[in-house]
Amino acid sequence: MAGRYGVDQFARFLNLFVIILLVVSMLTRQGILYLFALVLMVYSYFRIFSRNHQKRYAENAKYLKGTAKIRSYFATLGRDMRTRRTHHIYRCPGCRQKIRIPRGKGKIAVRCPKCSTEFIKKS
Numbered sequence: 001m002a003g004r005y006g007v008d009q010f011a012r013f014l015n016l017f018v019i020i021l022l023v024v025s026m027l028t029r030q031g032i033l034y035l036f037a038l039v040l041m042v043y044s045y046f047r048i049f050s051r052n053h054q055k056r057y058a059e060n061a062k063y064l065k066g067t068a069k070i071r072s073y074f075a076t077l078g079r080d081m082r083t084r085r086t087h088h089i090y091r092c093p094g095c096r097q098k099i100r101i102p103r104g105k106g107k108i109a110v111r112c113p114k115c116s117t118e119f120i121k122k123s
Contacts, residue, residue: 047059099113
């Protein structure tokens with residue numbers, strides 16, 4: 001199996017989508033969804049076992065470029081959720097920039113690093 005392209009982010013997405021389609025097709029008894037899932041599964045395995053690295057790399061790059069904003073949004077959301085215990089996250093009233101303030105300091109004056117607007121918030 002040496003020289004094969006392998007599993008990348010696009011293949012993972014395709015496999016997850018196939019599983020979701022198969023579950024939905026079982027619940028709704030829609031044969032067309034089942035056939036579509038099988039076609040996607042064959043395509044996914046074709047990509048995984050392919051030896052044409054340049055085309056598979058280009059397909060993955062196109063997928064990553066198309067989903068960059070969505071992935072960035074969820075990465076930011078996850079980072080914000082991890083810091084909720086130790087920090088407050090406020091938005092500047094002037095420029096809407098997110099500002100992270102440590103908890104437990106009482107009322108403090110916050111200066112926005114982007115637009116230098118000052119506002120008072122409870123930390």
